[in-house]
Structure formats: structure tokens, C-alpha cells
Amino acid sequence: VGNFQLIESTLREGEQFANAFFSTEKKIEIAKALDDFGVDYIELTSPVASEQSRMDCEAICKLGLKAKILTHIRCHMDDAKVAVETGVDGVDVVIGTSQFLRQYSHGKDMNYIAKSAVEVIEFVKSKGLEIRFSSEDSFRSDIVDLLNIYKTVDAIGVNRVGIADTVGCANPRQVYELVKTLKNVVSCDIECHFHDDTGCAIGNAYSALEAGARLIDVSVLGIGERNGITPLGGLMARMIVSAPDYVKSKYKLHKLRDLENLVAEAVQVNLPFNSPITGFCAFTHKAGIHAKAILANPSTYEILNPADFGMTRYIHFANRLTGWNAIKSRVEQLNLHLTDDQIKDVTAKIKKIGDVRQLGIDDVDTIIKDFHSELQ
Ligand code: HCA
Ligand code: CU
Numbered sequence: 001v002g003n004f005q006l007i008e009s010t011l012r013e014g015e016q017f018a019n020a021f022f023s024t025e026k027k028i029e030i031a032k033a034l035d036d037f038g039v040d041y042i043e044l045t046s047p048v049a050s051e052q053s054r055m056d057c058e059a060i061c062k063l064g065l066k067a068k069i070l071t072h073i074r075c076h077m078d079d080a081k082v083a084v085e086t087g088v089d090g091v092d093v094v095i096g097t098s099q100f101l102r103q104y105s106h107g108k109d110m111n112y113i114a115k116s117a118v119e120v121i122e123f124v125k126s127k128g129l130e131i132r133f134s135s136e137d138s139f140r141s142d143i144v145d146l147l148n149i150y151k152t153v154d155a156i157g158v159n160r161v162g163i164a165d166t167v168g169c170a171n172p173r174q175v176y177e178l179v180k181t182l183k184n185v186v187s188c189d190i191e192c193h194f195h196d197d198t199g200c201a202i203g204n205a206y207s208a209l210e211a212g213a214r215l216i217d218v219s220v221l222g223i224g225e226r227n228g229i230t231p232l233g234g235l236m237a238r239m240i241v242s243a244p245d246y247v248k249s250k251y252k253l254h255k256l257r258d259l260e261n262l263v264a265e266a267v268q269v270n271l272p273f274n275s276p277i278t279g280f281c282a283f284t285h286k287a288g289i290h291a292k293a294i295l296a297n298p299s300t301y302e303i304l305n306p307a308d309f310g311m312t313r314y315i316h317f318a319n320r321l322t323g324w325n326a327i328k329s330r331v332e333q334l335n336l337h338l339t340d341d342q343i344k345d346v347t348a349k350i351k352k353i354g355d356v357r358q359l360g361i362d363d364v365d366t367i368i369k370d371f372h373s374e375l376q
Contacts, residue, residue: 008034013193024056031065074095093134094135133150138166151185172204218232241304318363
């Protein structure tokens with residue numbers, strides 16, 4: 001799984017998030033931050049979506065970023081002709097292949113899809129650009145149809161083929177099987193895109209990589225259509241455990257929090273409290289048993305090292321679940337001197353008060369200080 005690449009789609013899928021409206025300046029700021037973080041590709045909204053979208057795409061292409069710039073279009077020559085003039089490094093083409101989308105969205109059959117795919121792919125290639133072909137709603141598409149179309153496009157030569165779980169219905173086992181099957185059919189790289197409707201977007205991405213996919217679509221905080229896609233931060237958390245050297249050397253992980261704050265502010269949401277890595281309590285330990293072990297050796301209850309992300313751990317001691325080891329560490333922080341027996345006494349006091357009301361840090365500090373001065 002180490003050696004994966006990221007297609008960062010905050011400025012494409014993310015623009016489909018209900019709250020998103022990015023000004024040109026904001027898009028540029030986000031693109032630069034993504035590039036600095038180290039993503040491989042930045043995917044932008046289709047230039048045919050609106051006139052400003054087209055101009056913004058051109059502006060970002062001119063920034064000279066390290067990341068390759070992609071735009072995302074329908075499998076149609078009208079779109080392709082506009083896309084290749086924007087200055088992008090590559091074009092991501094998508095078309096719905098499930099019965100649902102064929103019947104209720106674009107109304108085309110598989111022969112038509114294959115024909116237009118070949119035409120668009122050859123056109124984009126003739127301009128010297130990278131090309132990816134993806135099937136929308138892959139997991140509700142007929143497997144024979146799917147493999148046939150991928151085989152067709154692989155034979156004429158594409159950089160990547162994409163699988164998209166457009167409705168978030170797939171589970172990790174299904175993902176593993178589809179990617180494995182597809183690997184036997186195509187020679188190009190495989191890219192995967194997972195929506196999070198059923199909470200599987202990170203797990204599915206991991207499964208895809210395990211099965212041999214090379215690229216994963218992500219967005220900052222997972223923003224996208226409905227409740228979004230695989231979040232960049234969550235995937236980093238998953239992957240640093242599985243491929244630590246690769247992830248640490250490739251991505252500027254200590255910039256993750258700023259990047260998330262930048263996007264959160266732009267779309268007017270708070271960082272989710274339970275986000276991997278950046279959730280406000282992601283490295284907060286509470287129960288006395290946890291606190292004791294963490295103080296002895298953080299690996300006891302931490303699979304991620306907060307320092308890898310420029311974060312710090314926190315021992316939550318102002319509560320009735322606390323234990324004397326946590327209180328001892330607080331006493332030391334307050335630069336007071338108590339024996340272990342005295343600390344156990346004051347801990348009992350704190351737990352007693354914590355049984356009747358919520359405690360603040362100040363409350364506990366006062367209890368400790370009062371206890372200390374009464375001893376004098
Ligand atoms: C959408 C399109 C898409 C495309 C994914 C891809 C999806 O429905 O808005 O290009 O691989 O989820 O199918 O985001
Ligand atoms: Cu999507």
C-alpha cells in the first residue's frame with residue numbers, strides 16, 4: 001500500500017459540497033496549500049460548468065505548482081475541446097455506466113459510451129495530455145459492461161482508469177474484489193473514488209490500495225456531494241500506520257491542520273470534533289487507566305504520534321474518571337510538591353466533587369492548591 005498517489009479534489013468534488021463557494025483568490029490559496037502539503041494531483045471543476053470556472057482553471061494552471069493540474073469533464077467532445085485549452089496537465093473523464101444513470105441521467109447505451117470514450121480519449125491524448133477514464137456508479141454497474149469498457153480504453157492507452165462509488169454503497173470487501181478483478185483486465189493504473197454515505201470511504205480507499213489500486217481521490221475534510229468523500233486527513237491517519245516512511249517523507253503532515261482550517265473557514269464549518277488527527281480531542285486521554293499508561297508510554301493508547309502532525313497530546317484530568325497518576329502529573333505542572341499518598345487523597349477529593357458536577361481545569365487546580373496550602 002506504500003506508493004499510492006493522491007488526486008486532491010477539494011476544488012472539484014469539494015465544490016459540490018452544499019456550503020462551498022470559492023472565490024478565485026480562495027481557490028488559488030487552497031491550490032497553493034494543497035501543493036505545499038504534497039498532493040500529486042489537484043483536480044478542478046469542469047471549465048464548462050461556468051465561465052468563471054473556466055477562467056479559474058486557467059489561473060490555477062498558470063501558478064506553476066509542483067502538483068499536476070487536472071480538470072474533470074463529462075465524456076463528451078464539447079467538454080474535451082474546452083478542457084484541453086485551459087492549460088491543464090490532464091483530463092479526468094467520467095460517464096455513468098449503471099442502469100440507473102444510463103436510464104435516468106444521460107440515456108446512452110454501452111456502445112455509445114464506448115464510442116464516445118474512444119473519441120474523447122484519442123482527442124485528449126493527441127494534445128499530449130494525461131487522460132483518465134472513469135465509470136460513474138461503478139458498483140451498481142453490470143460487471144461485464146464495466147470490464148468491457150475498461151478493456152477498450154486500456155487498449156487504446158490511458159494513464160488511469162477510475163472506479164467511482166458515486167452513491168457510497170460499496171463495502172471494503174466489494175472494493176477489494178472489484179479492484180482485483182480490474183487489475184487482471186487492464187495494464188494502466190487504477191484510481192478510486194469513494195463517497196461516504198455509509199461511512200466506508202476511508203476503509204474502502206484502504207481496501208482499494210490493498211488490492212492494487214494506485215490512486216485515491218480525496219478532499220480536505222472529505223467535502224463533496226452530500227456528506228462527501230474520503231477525507232485527506234483521515235486517509236493520512238490510515239496510511240501513516242500502514243506505510244509510515246512513505247507517508248512521512250512524502251507529505252507535510254504538520255501542515256494538515258492549517259489546510260483543514262483554511263478549507264473549513266472557506267465553507268463555513270468547524271473542524272469535526274471526531275476527525276482523525278485534527279479533531280479537538282483526537283489526542284486527549286481521559287480515563288485514569290488510560291492516563292496512567294499514556295504517561296508511562298504513549299504507545300499504550302496511541303496508534304498515531306501527535307508529534308508527526310505538529311500536534312500535542314493532552315491528559316484530561318478534570319473529571320471523575322481521573323486517577324492519581326494524571327493528578328500527579330498536574331501537580332508537577334503546577335510545580336507543587338506532594339507525596340504519592342497526599343496525591344491519592346486529593347484525587348479522592350476531586351473524584352468526589354466530579355461525581356456531582358462537571359469540573360473545569362480551574363476547579364481542579366483550586367482544589368489541589370487549597371489542599372496543598374492546608375498542609376503548610
Ligand atoms: C459525480 C461524479 C463523481 C465522479 C468520480 C470520478 C462520482 O457524481 O459528481 O470522476 O471518478 O462520484 O461519480 O464525483
Ligand atoms: Cu464523487
